[in-house]
Amino acid sequence: MGQENCTIVTEFILLGLSDVPELRVFLSLLFLLIYGVTFLANLGMIALIWVSSRLHTPMYFFLSHLSFVDFCYSTIIVPKMLYNVLNKETTISFLGCMVQFYLFCAFAITDLFLLAVMAYDRFLAICNPLLYMVSMSQKLCMVLVSGCYLCGTVCSLTHLCLALEIPSYRSNVINHFFCDLPPIFKLACCDVSINELMVLIVATSSEVITTVIILTSYLFIVITILRMRSVEGRRKAFSTCASHLTAIIVFHGTVLFTYCRPGSGNSVDTDKVASVFYTVVIPLLNPLIYSLRNKDVKEALRKVLGSKMFS
Numbered sequence: 001m002g003q004e005n006c007t008i009v010t011e012f013i014l015l016g017l018s019d020v021p022e023l024r025v026f027l028s029l030l031f032l033l034i035y036g037v038t039f040l041a042n043l044g045m046i047a048l049i050w051v052s053s054r055l056h057t058p059m060y061f062f063l064s065h066l067s068f069v070d071f072c073y074s075t076i077i078v079p080k081m082l083y084n085v086l087n088k089e090t091t092i093s094f095l096g097c098m099v100q101f102y103l104f105c106a107f108a109i110t111d112l113f114l115l116a117v118m119a120y121d122r123f124l125a126i127c128n129p130l131l132y133m134v135s136m137s138q139k140l141c142m143v144l145v146s147g148c149y150l151c152g153t154v155c156s157l158t159h160l161c162l163a164l165e166i167p168s169y170r171s172n173v174i175n176h177f178f179c180d181l182p183p184i185f186k187l188a189c190c191d192v193s194i195n196e197l198m199v200l201i202v203a204t205s206s207e208v209i210t211t212v213i214i215l216t217s218y219l220f221i222v223i224t225i226l227r228m229r230s231v232e233g234r235r236k237a238f239s240t241c242a243s244h245l246t247a248i249i250v251f252h253g254t255v256l257f258t259y260c261r262p263g264s265g266n267s268v269d270t271d272k273v274a275s276v277f278y279t280v281v282i283p284l285l286n287p288l289i290y291s292l293r294n295k296d297v298k299e300a301l302r303k304v305l306g307s308k309m310f311s
Contacts, residue, residue, distance in 0.1 A: 006168040006189035011093050013173045014084060017272060028085040034284055035078045041287035042071035045297075052300035058136040059125065062118045063290060065145050066247075069114060070283035073107035076100055077178045077279045084177075097179035102160045104178070108278070109206060110152030112255065115248050116210035117144045122244060123217035126237050127224045155202050162195045176272065178279070183271075207256060214248060243290045250285060254278040 018024050045067040049055045080100065084090050092100070125132045159181060169187040176183040181199055185192045218241070225237045254277050291297045 005170050007172075008167070009094055009169045009172045011091050011172060012097050012179065012184075013090050014081075014092060014177055014179075015173060015175050016081070016085065016090065016177045017276070024085050028082055031078060031280055032082055034280055035074065035082070038074050038078075038280075038284040038287075039071065041291075042067040042074075042283065045287045045291065046071075048297070048300055048304060052304060054303075055296060055300050058121055058133075058141050059118070060296075061141050062114060062121060062145065065148075066111065066114050066118070067287055069107050069111045070286050073104050073111070074279060074283035076103045076107070081177050092179065097174075097184075098160060098163065101163070101179045101181065101184075102156050104180075104279075105159060106149075106152040106156035108152070108255075109155045109202075110148045111251065112206055112210050113148040113151050114145070115244070115251060116213040117148060118244055119214040119217040119248070120144075122241055123220055126221050126241075151206075155206065158202065159195075159198065162198060166190060166192065166195075176275070178275070180275065203255065207252065211252065218245070243294055246289050247286050251278065251282055254282065 016024060017027055046064050049060045049064040077100070080092070084092075121136060124135050128135065163181065163184065166184075166188045168189045170189050171187050174183050174187065181195070185195055188195075221237070221241060225234050228234050228237065254274055291301070
């Protein structure tokens with residue numbers, strides 16, 4: 001690659017989702033609606049868990065952090081994307097781009113590990129219910145959640161440091177709607193094979209570690225449920241895990257599809273669709289999944305709304 005075409009970049013241009021103006025406006029209105037619901041649903045879930053004493057358990061403590069993380073990494077991407085479309089402003093500073101990627105990556109990886117921690121929590125609750133509150137103490141909950149945030153921070157910082165080592169770019173036009181590493185690597189003048197390898201290693205190792213924890217936890221959960229003599233007990237146990245399994249399949253499937261494959265086989269449009277799914281759709285789905293399929297959450301919501309209406 002000729003060095004004469006390479007320059008130091010001070011800002012990037014984000015092409016967004018589509019070149020068609022009508023489609024861009026439609027998608028913006030749709031994403032504005034989705035983000036509004038996401039904003040209210042996730043903060044509403046956090047507030048409900050905070051005010052409802054019946055939800056002051058380890059499971060809902062982890063769920064409140066999952067809602068917080070979903071809210072954060074959606075907020076890092078969607079408002080900027082909507083602002084660019086509505087103001088016909090497609091630029092983002094180099095520093096802003098790096099900060100956006102760093103925060104998004106940190107929260108996304110934290111989300112991944114939180115889902116694994118929640119699977120371990122369900123394992124303790126179902127397989128050892130009598131000692132559950134003793135085993136899953138408040139101190140252990142804090143340690144596990146802190147570990148999730150630490151993993152996200154370290155992994156994201158690793159990628160950021162490598163990205164900052166790229167000296168120049170052949171173009172500043174990113175064919176994406178936010179600053180993600182794969183489309184940025186395509187613009188680099190230098191060899192970024194180490195960067196791409198690190199993305200693959202971090203994504204794959206994170207997936208392997210969390211998937212092993214989840215599969216092991218649910219293997220013991222299934223064995224325990226099948227040994228239950230009570231049909232009602234089995235139904236309740238499966239119902240408790242259904243919401244979590246749904247969230248796991250949706251999130252892990254998208255991450256595997258997007259990052260755990262060689263970069264050469266990636267389609268830009270396909271990657272954009274997958275990115276929309278985990279930056280816009282999944283943060284909306286998680287609170288809805290846990291509220292619509294969870295009796296405790298629905299009962300707590302009825303109680304809170306009832307007390308507000310009649311107070």
